[in-house]
Amino acid sequence: MLSVRGLDAGYGRAQVLFGVDLDVADDSVVCVMGRNGVGKSTLLNTVTGLITPMAGQVVFDGHDITRRPAHARVRAGIGYVPQGHESFAPLTVAENLNVAWEAAGRGPRTLIDDALELFPRLVPLLGRNAGVLSGGQAQQLAIARALVSNPRLLILDEPTEGIQPSIVAEIEEAIATLHDRGIAVLLVEQYLDVALRLAHTVTVLDAGAVVHSAAREELSEERVRALLAI
Amino acid sequence: MDAILNQVPIGIAIGAVLLLAALGLNFTFGQMGVINMAHGEFMMVGAYTAFVTHAWFDLNPDYALLLAVPAAFALTGLLGLALEAGVIRHFYGRPLDTLLLTFGVGLVLQQIARDVFGAPNVDVPAPAWLAGGVDVLGIRLHHARLFILALAVLCVVAIAYYLNRSRPGRQMRAVLHNRDLAAITGIPTRRVDATTFFLGSGLAGIAGVALTLIGPTGPTLGHNYIVDAFLVVVVGGLGQLRGTILAALALGLLNAFSEFWTDASLAKVIVFVAIIGFLQARPQGMFTVRSRALT
Numbered sequence: 125m126l127s128v129r130g131l132d133a134g135y136g137r138a139q140v141l142f143g144v145d146l147d148v149a150d151d152s153v154v155c156v157m158g159r160n161g162v163g164k165s166t167l168l169n170t171v172t173g174l175i176t177p178m179a180g181q182v183v184f185d186g187h188d189i190t191r192r193p194a195h196a197r198v199r200a201g202i203g204y205v206p207q208g209h210e211s212f213a214p215l216t217v218a219e220n221l222n223v224a225w226e227a228a229g230r231g232p233r234t235l236i237d238d239a240l241e242l243f244p245r246l247v248p249l250l251g252r253n254a255g256v257l258s259g260g261q262a263q264q265l266a267i268a269r270a271l272v273s274n275p276r277l278l279i280l281d282e283p284t285e286g287i288q289p290s291i292v293a294e295i296e297e298a299i300a301t302l303h304d305r306g307i308a309v310l311l312v313e314q315y316l317d318v319a320l321r322l323a324h325t326v327t328v329l330d331a332g333a334v335v336h337s338a339a340r341e342e343l344s345e346e347r348v349r350a351l352l353a354i
Numbered sequence: 355m356d357a358i359l360n361q362v363p364i365g366i367a368i369g370a371v372l373l374l375a376a377l378g379l380n381f382t383f384g385q386m387g388v389i390n391m392a393h394g395e396f397m398m399v400g401a402y403t404a405f406v407t408h409a410w411f412d413l414n415p416d417y418a419l420l421l422a423v424p425a426a427f428a429l430t431g432l433l434g435l436a437l438e439a440g441v442i443r444h445f446y447g448r449p450l451d452t453l454l455l456t457f458g459v460g461l462v463l464q465q466i467a468r469d470v471f472g473a474p475n476v477d478v479p480a481p482a483w484l485a486g487g488v489d490v491l492g493i494r495l496h497h498a499r500l501f502i503l504a505l506a507v508l509c510v511v512a513i514a515y516y517l518n519r520s521r522p523g524r525q526m527r528a529v530l531h532n533r534d535l536a537a538i539t540g541i542p543t544r545r546v547d548a549t550t551f552f553l554g555s556g557l558a559g560i561a562g563v564a565l566t567l568i569g570p571t572g573p574t575l576g577h578n579y580i581v582d583a584f585l586v587v588v589v590g591g592l593g594q595l596r597g598t599i600l601a602a603l604a605l606g607l608l609n610a611f612s613e614f615w616t617d618a619s620l621a622k623v624i625v626f627v628a629i630i631g632f633l634q635a636r637p638q639g640m641f642t643v644r645s646r647a648l649t
């Protein structure tokens with residue numbers, strides 16, 4: 125479904141990623157791990173079109189999307205939940221979902237109902253400004269907003285970071301549910317236990333390059349722990 | 355005393371024109387951060403549009419003005435689109451370059467106006483139905499000034515509706531709040547930028563049409579209003595609809611009163627001093643800006 129080849133990317137002249145290869149097969153969950161600052165978010169930002177790579181290729185569903193603008197990738201079927209559970213703060217929760225649903229411009233109206241069914245905590249908050257939500261609620265809104273565009277690949281950057289523990293479990297469960305529904309998932313996750321529960325493949329980045337990549341069954345937990353320095 | 359009170363409607367009319375100009379700037383400057391120095395010349399183009407409706411097309415002044423409003427909106431809106439696509443788009447994040455380039459574009463537009471219409475002011479006849487006025491509590495309210503006020507109110511209501519109730523308005527608020535988040539939400543941010551510029555510039559055209567009712571129409575007409583309009587946006591608080599309205603009225607009244615007591619250029623100095631004093635006390639404008647959206 126997603127295939128990244130030889131990706132070099134960075135900010136201005138500062139290169140962050142060096143020849144990254146990454147594959148997400150249909151129907152699979154891939155987890156990218158690595159210490160802070162190794163380039164995980166940069167990788168996701170490049171895949172979703174926020175950053176234009178210096179070299180390399182991003183192929184989605186057999187189409188080279190390396191040069192396509194970010195909004196076109198959403199329409200192509202890539203949903204993105206960036207790090208930091210941001211929302212359109214001046215818009216209400218309902219408007220946040222509406223604006224995303226309208227922008228993707230193709231899905232049935234039931235997509236919004238489905239997303240709210242997955243995150244029922246959002247229902248009583250629909251009329252509130254998104255700016256007043258707690259971290260956990262905001263993260264659920266961020267995931268819901270990605271879902272209403274009807275993605276076939278959902279990309280999440282540290283969805284459990286800085287979220288109250290009661291909601292972390294709900295978010296993990298939601299990701300598992302979405303995968304069961306046939307959505308492929310590319311996930312950046314700091315917690316090894318969460319990663320091991322969700323992922324089919326774990327890829328470890330260090331200093332902007334892939335240093336380890338293995339299917340869950342073949343994964344050497346010690347090796348990963350050593351690479352993550354935990 | 356009566357003479358002073360009679361300055362109030364003049365001040366409000368000036369304030370309403372400033373508001374129309376500032377509403378446009380609110381889109382392009384307040385929200386997109388683009389300093390478009392040609393905004394004043396867009397007002398000038400709007401004013402000449404009103405002139406052209408009767409001078410070239412020989413329309414009856416009684417309804418030419420009503421046609422001039424949408425025509426000026428469309429014309430200056432398209433000019434804004436062209437400016438955004440041809441110049442400004444290539445200089446996002448470079449405010450000084452943008453300022454100088456759009457200043458140059460403004461000068462070019464002035465020169466074109468001189469070549470086409472001549473350097474002297476032209477006469478734009480007001481419709482007969484705007485000639486009279488009503489007396490309220492001893493204050494003379496000219497129909498023309500009431501019309502300008504109504505036009506400004508109509509534009510404010512339309513903008514508020516657009517931003518809060520329509521799909522492109524929602525997209526605009528989303529882009530203005532967080533461009534990257536909007537892009538990965540599927541919103542075509544470039545197209546939204548273009549729309550923002552179209553609307554902002556179009557409002558300058560409407561302001562220009564209104565100006566023909568209270569002042570002379572000439573190639574440098576925009577010149578006299580551009581600085582005041584920027585001041586309104588800054589004092590009102592970037593991107594704040596309510597603040598912009600109050601700031602425009604305050605500046606309009608200030609202009610009208612100080613012009614009454616002193617001469618025009620001294621009035622400008624007084625206004626500037628008042629505003630510098632105000633910004634010293636409240637650097638964030640009249641209202642605290644919580645977000646960059648118009649609310």
Ligand SMILES: Nc1ncnc2c1ncn2[C@@H]1O[C@H](COP(=O)(O)OP(=O)(O)O)[C@@H](O)[C@H]1O
Nearest residue numbers: 135138140158159160161162163164165166167
């Ligand atoms: N907007 C930016 N501009 C410049 N450098 C950045 C920017 N964002 C991140 N970086 C740098 O790029 C490197 C990788 O960052 P990031 O991809 O966010 O790491 P991770 O998500 O793995 O923690 C870091 O050294 C960081 O300082």
Ligand SMILES: [Mg+2]
Nearest residue numbers: 164165207281
């Ligand atoms: Mg990160």
